[in-house]
Amino acid sequence: MNAPDRYERFVVPEGVKKVSYERDTKIINAASFTVEREDHTIGNILRMQVPISLNFFEHLSFQGVLFLQLHRDPDVLFAGYKLPHPLQYKIIVRIHTTSQSSPMQAYNQAVNDLDKELDHLKSAFEAELAKHSREY
Amino acid sequence: MEGRSYQRFPTVKIRELKNDYAKFELRDTDASIANALRRVMIAEVPTIAIDLVEIEVNSSVLNDEFIAHRLGLIPLTSERAMSMRFSRDCDACDGDGQCEYCSVEFHLRAKCLNDQTLDVTSRELISSDPSVVPVDFASPSSEYDNAENRGIMIVKLRRGQELRLRAIARKGIGKDHAKWSPAATVTFMYEPEIYINEDMMEKLTLEQRMSVVESSPTKVFDIDAKTGRVVVVDPEAYTYDDEVIKKCESLNAPGLVEVHPKEDSFIFTVESTGAIKASQLVLNAIDILKQKLDAVRLSEDTVEADEQFLELDAHMRGG
Amino acid sequence: MLSLKYGQTDEVAALFSLCRMDTLIYLLVYPQRPLLTTRTIELVGYDKLGAGQNATVAVMSYSGYDIEDAIVMNKSSLDRGFGRCIVMKKMSAIVQKYENGTSDRIIRPQRERYDPERLQILDDDGLASPGEIIRPDYIYINKQSPVVTRGPITSPMGLPDSAYKPSIQTYKGPEGETPVLDRVSLCSDKNNNLCIKFMVRHTRRPEVGDKFSSRHGQKGVCGTIVQQEDFPFSERGICPDLIMNPHGFPSRMTVGKMIELLGSKAGVSCGRFHYGSAFGEPSGHADKVEAISETLVKHGFSYNGKDFIYSGITGMPLQAYIFMGPIYYQKLKHMVLDKMHARGSGPRVMITRQPTEGRSRNGGLRVGEMERDCLIAYGASMLIYERLMISSDPFEVQVCRKCGLLGYYNYKLKTGICSTCKNGDNISTMKLPYACKLLIQELQSMNIVPRLKLTEA
Numbered sequence: 017m018n019a020p021d022r023y024e025r026f027v028v029p030e031g032v033k034k035v036s037y038e039r040d041t042k043i044i045n046a047a048s049f050t051v052e053r054e055d056h057t058i059g060n061i062l063r064m065q066v067p068i069s070l071n072f073f074e075h076l077s078f079q080g081v082l083f084l085q086l087h088r089d090p091d092v093l094f095a096g097y098k099l100p101h102p103l104q105y106k107i108i109v110r111i112h113t114t115s116q117s118s119p120m121q122a123y124n125q126a127v128n129d130l131d132k133e134l135d136h137l138k139s140a141f142e143a144e145l146a147k148h149s150r151e152y
Numbered sequence: 153m154e155g156r157s158y159q160r161f162p163t164v165k166i167r168e169l170k171n172d173y174a175k176f177e178l179r180d181t182d183a184s185i186a187n188a189l190r191r192v193m194i195a196e197v198p199t200i201a202i203d204l205v206e207i208e209v210n211s212s213v214l215n216d217e218f219i220a221h222r223l224g225l226i227p228l229t230s231e232r233a234m235s236m237r238f239s240r241d242c243d244a245c246d247g248d249g250q251c252e253y254c255s256v257e258f259h260l261r262a263k264c265l266n267d268q269t270l271d272v273t274s275r276e277l278i279s280s281d282p283s284v285v286p287v288d289f290a291s292p293s294s295e296y297d298n299a300e301n302r303g304i305m306i307v308k309l310r311r312g313q314e315l316r317l318r319a320i321a322r323k324g325i326g327k328d329h330a331k332w333s334p335a336a337t338v339t340f341m342y343e344p345e346i347y348i349n350e351d352m353m354e355k356l357t358l359e360q361r362m363s364v365v366e367s368s369p370t371k372v373f374d375i376d377a378k379t380g381r382v383v384v385v386d387p388e389a390y391t392y393d394d395e396v397i398k399k400c401e402s403l404n405a406p407g408l409v410e411v412h413p414k415e416d417s418f419i420f421t422v423e424s425t426g427a428i429k430a431s432q433l434v435l436n437a438i439d440i441l442k443q444k445l446d447a448v449r450l451s452e453d454t455v456e457a458d459e460q461f462l463e464l465d466a467h468m469r470g471g
Numbered sequence: 472m473l474s475l476k477y478g479q480t481d482e483v484a485a486l487f488s489l490c491r492m493d494t495l496i497y498l499l500v501y502p503q504r505p506l507l508t509t510r511t512i513e514l515v516g517y518d519k520l521g522a523g524q525n526a527t528v529a530v531m532s533y534s535g536y537d538i539e540d541a542i543v544m545n546k547s548s549l550d551r552g553f554g555r556c557i558v559m560k561k562m563s564a565i566v567q568k569y570e571n572g573t574s575d576r577i578i579r580p581q582r583e584r585y586d587p588e589r590l591q592i593l594d595d596d597g598l599a600s601p602g603e604i605i606r607p608d609y610i611y612i613n614k615q616s617p618v619v620t621r622g623p624i625t626s627p628m629g630l631p632d633s634a635y636k637p638s639i640q641t642y643k644g645p646e647g648e649t650p651v652l653d654r655v656s657l658c659s660d661k662n663n664n665l666c667i668k669f670m671v672r673h674t675r676r677p678e679v680g681d682k683f684s685s686r687h688g689q690k691g692v693c694g695t696i697v698q699q700e701d702f703p704f705s706e707r708g709i710c711p712d713l714i715m716n717p718h719g720f721p722s723r724m725t726v727g728k729m730i731e732l733l734g735s736k737a738g739v740s741c742g743r744f745h746y747g748s749a750f751g752e753p754s755g756h757a758d759k760v761e762a763i764s765e766t767l768v769k770h771g772f773s774y775n776g777k778d779f780i781y782s783g784i785t786g787m788p789l790q791a792y793i794f795m796g797p798i799y800y801q802k803l804k805h806m807v808l809d810k811m812h813a814r815g816s817g818p819r820v821m822i823t824r825q826p827t828e829g830r831s832r833n834g835g836l837r838v839g840e841m842e843r844d845c846l847i848a849y850g851a852s853m854l855i856y857e858r859l860m861i862s863s864d865p866f867e868v869q870v871c872r873k874c875g876l877l878g879y880y881n882y883k884l885k886t887g888i889c890s891t892c893k894n895g896d897n898i899s900t901m902k903l904p905y906a907c908k909l910l911i912q913e914l915q916s917m918n919i920v921p922r923l924k925l926t927e928a
Contacts, residue, residue: 018647018811019696020679022328023240026196035448051448056701056784057191057441058448064184102536102695120450127449129159129459131442133185137178138438144176145431148166184542187786207602215557216602216651217674219499225551305584327698330550337708340781369768391706391771392779392788413788421708 025105028053037120046094046112047119052105059097059107062126091117095126172336172423174430177343179417186340186418192437193338195326198238199230199427200256200284202331204320211313212272219307224331226274226304227425228256234436236323256284258319264309268437272315273303283465284321287426294440334433339425342413344390346372353382360403367399388419395409492561492656492668497804499523500555500674505686505799506735509748511758523686523801524553525735529703529711529780529792530720534695539781541694542683543714545702553712554677554802557651559670564612564640566665569620573630575638577667585632589641592652592703598667603652605642611669612640645808648673680807683713685798687725703780703789710783711795728798730760733776736796737763740770824905835863840879859904866905872897875922877911899925 028034032052040046051058094112111119162181166174178186212219235245237254245251257280264270286303307315317420326333348354353361358375361382365373372388373382373396390411400408424430488496505512512518518566526548533543544554568574577597580590589610592603599611609812615635644650650673660666677683677693683691704710720729727747734745738760751757764774772778777792820827826835838846838858846855868880869887878889878898887898911921 018807026327027240036452037450049450052446054448055698057196058444059190060184060785061188064182090426102534104695124450125158127445130185132159133162133181133446134438134442134445136159137162137164137181137185138435138442139164141166141176141431141434141438144164144166145169148169183786189781190786195698195700210602215653215672221500221674236800254828258504270896326700328545330547330699333547333699339704339706339708340786341706369773370771373749389771391773393773394775421706423708 020103025051037123038114039119043112045118046114046131048111049108049109049111049119049123051107055099055105055108056107059099059109061130062123063095063097094120095122160232168417169431171429172426174420174422174434176420176422176434177417178340178420179216181418182416183418186420188441189434189437190338190340190420192441192444193335193422194239194333196440197334197428197433197436198233198236198323198325199332199334199425200228200233200236200321200323201329202226202228202258202319203322203324206215206318207316208318209314212307212309213313213317214307219315219317221238222306223277226277227334227427228284228321229287230323230334231432232281232283232429233428234439236325239322244448252281254322256281257318258321260306260319261316262309264311267311271302271311272306272309274306276306277319281378299450334424334427334436335422337421338373340420340429341388342392342415343417343419344387344392345412345414346384346387346390347412348382348456349408349409349410350381352405356403356405356408357399364399364403364409366443367395370392372396373427377389492654493559493668493741494561496559498557498559499802500557501552503799504744506738506797507731507745507747507799509597509746510751511748523799525739525797526553526800527709527795528711528713528715528732528798528800530715530717530732531703531780531789531791532716533703533714534697535875536695537714537716538694538718540689540691540719542691542716542718544677544693544696545699545710545712546696547699548712549676554681554683554800556675558673558675560650560673562611562640562642562669562671563661564614564667564669566614567661568664571620571622573617574619575614575616577612577614577636580610584637585610585639591698598654598655599669600847601652601655605644605671607642607644607646607650609642610639611642612667614638642671644671645811646928647663648808675806675808677802678807681812682803682805684801684803685728685731686801687723687728688729688792689715689719689723689725689728690803691719700783702783703793704783705778705780705795709778709795713800717794720827729776730763731764732758732794732796732798733767734758735798736772736776737766737770739797740772741766819864823909824866825842826863829850833865860902864905865902867900867902868908868922869898870901870925872899872925875924876920877923901925 033055035049035051037047037049040048091114092111093114094110097107097109099107109123111122113122115121156344160181162185163177163179165177165179167177168175168313178189202223204222205223207219208218210216210219212224239245242251242254244253245255247283260272260276261279262270262272262276275288277286279285299468309315326335334416356364358380361375361380363462365382367389370386370391370393372384372390374385375381376383389402392411392413396409397411400406420434422430424433428436486883488498499521501524503524504518504521505523506525508518524537537543549555566577566788572626579595579597580593582590589608590613592605592609592611593613594600597613597707599605599609603613614637616638617630618634621742650671653670653672655670656668658666658668665724677696679693682690682692699710699746702710702714705772719725727749730747734747738745745758745763746756748757752759767776768774773792775792776794776796778795780793780795781787782788782789810830812833814833814835817833817835818827819825828834828837843855843859846858869880869889870876871878871889873896874891875888876889876891878887878891878895881888881895886895888895889898911923914921
């Protein structure tokens, strides 16, 4: 009733860019990317470009270094995202890199890597599917 | 902008596959990808569902909104959904959502003429498109398809009551309304790695071993009848409940059983509402996620939303 | 059948409620039978009248929108019909007979007279027809009253059209609500006048601010509505409908709610309704928690009712086991839609010229004593000035600097005049709240003379 229209959540309004970025004025090689009408789905996979401490498993006596971290971009010093407000349907991804790279480069690289990963995942799933249907 | 690639190569192994159910392992990736897939399956894979209902006659006991809500929640077969247009960006019908590219029309006519209560079910919905029909649960799986093949109940009519309506089904996603969500259940778990310290186990009596086996609420462990050793029979039944570990501690044998979640491998369970096949649901989710990533990629025309730059830009254009 | 009044909940007060023309009834769209009842509830038949729904509740903290007893709700659950309710309100009209033999009349709508949009739900008999969507300002009865209702009249039946004035009734409801006209009934009242009653029905889905309660008096408003994919989930695929903050437990000591959760959880797992009658364990009228725990363990849950849960946002496990299971939740009739209120400018009270009070009179929101104290403490003098005078009841007065009494403005001479000194020599114009001017005059009427001493600001 008083809530905003539900399509607001995923339809990018006219005249608004899906992605825009802003360089940090104080720190070099740091920038914030504003991605309109996206949520944790995109935010989280982008953020995971950088190692974060996983304390979640401590109580389960989890040990060992996450091998995932090895696969990550060493040039990225910080990557995080936030949803500013539940009624602002956008995420802000912040990336800070070393001078070897730039936030934009790291951002695009992350998107490309994820894209390729999903390509791979899709073909792997399709292959499994074909195999599975042959068996039955 | 070519940087080093840190791409991963996830692997998949399908364990179980039915039309509306899939169980598979996803390895060599992390929780964010697994979760993104789960989230997309729930909220962003499109299906078709009834969105607009025009009621001509309704003398049933349920009111119009009630029936419209129930109609909306009926799953419709949606193989077409990926190629269909959203009615809000359909050019052919100017957004009123009544053309063949973005909508499917349904009719329902039912009247009870005798003393027996008439059950109006989803089978009475007549579609204008043979590929978009209410999901029929009985036909594909041979287990339940005897007399109980009735469709989804919409309303019951007594003598003299009538229901006549026209409904428009449209494409949509679960983020908009749950009726468009193709997933009944999408969930994953970390694959557990269970390690039993055999040396310590040797020191326990058979009764103590039994108590260890029984401490787990789910049947994870069992005792080998021949050797009397505790063995893991179903590691995936383990629900990370810590009961076994607590039991071991109470037996003065911490470390007897250790469980670690494998951080990079997940066991997915996908159950579909029947709108699309469970396997197709996963594939569609990957496609949608790829589309989403494409949309957020920085392109040549991505502007830098920096105030200084904007001012400069305006200055340059203004001359 | 008794008509029972059940306080605040949304339940059907009696089974025949739908046949009656009550002024206001609240109905739940998909009522359920509680998974955990007591023997008393069964005896009274309370479980036969659905009052709420078995919501899967996770007792955990989520997002900060759940402080102070607020609950976080799952949007998909709401989409599927959780907490949906029907509100029915009555509107009535009377066709009055007058002493001179004339009476009101209802005529078919005259299209040229009003905006056709406002007439569109009217039938040819001049009454709105059932099943139509009614919007604010729509006419639901096209009634006319005779101009002359007293004294003898030549031919009471054959009054010309010009002898009637319109007395239409229009629907006044909140903007944005789209209610439907459910039923129209015609009957006669105690004075034998024709009485027409309209039932207006509106289906509402829960929104932020609606109030819910479990059966243990643990009430709370909906703090936020969250997408299902953001909600936590278990590896079995269970996703709660509702998240409740654990801070509600220690001070209230509602152990019954925890037992209800356990009992309901065991109930859904094994397919038997459980009992939670108070002190019923020895006599076998209630299930013991030990027995419930055994049932839970048998169905693969932890004995303490806690589940291992993953965050829907990151996909990673939560750091604690979460107490989760079904609890019977009721929707209370306090809904924001009936309460929300805001005002810019609007009606004023005649005597003080200050804004009216209360939502029904479209009143203003009062800056009270305590709020004023805060503003004083902040030193926000201009804000006080604005709130207490400019936005309330500013009034311009003529004050005599000599005698300190109020004068008046003479429009002919275009100058202020002191009515006590009988001249306009020492008049100053100033602004003060109308209520202040009123006070001065009321004091004067009691033989007390308040004199204003003016200094240059």
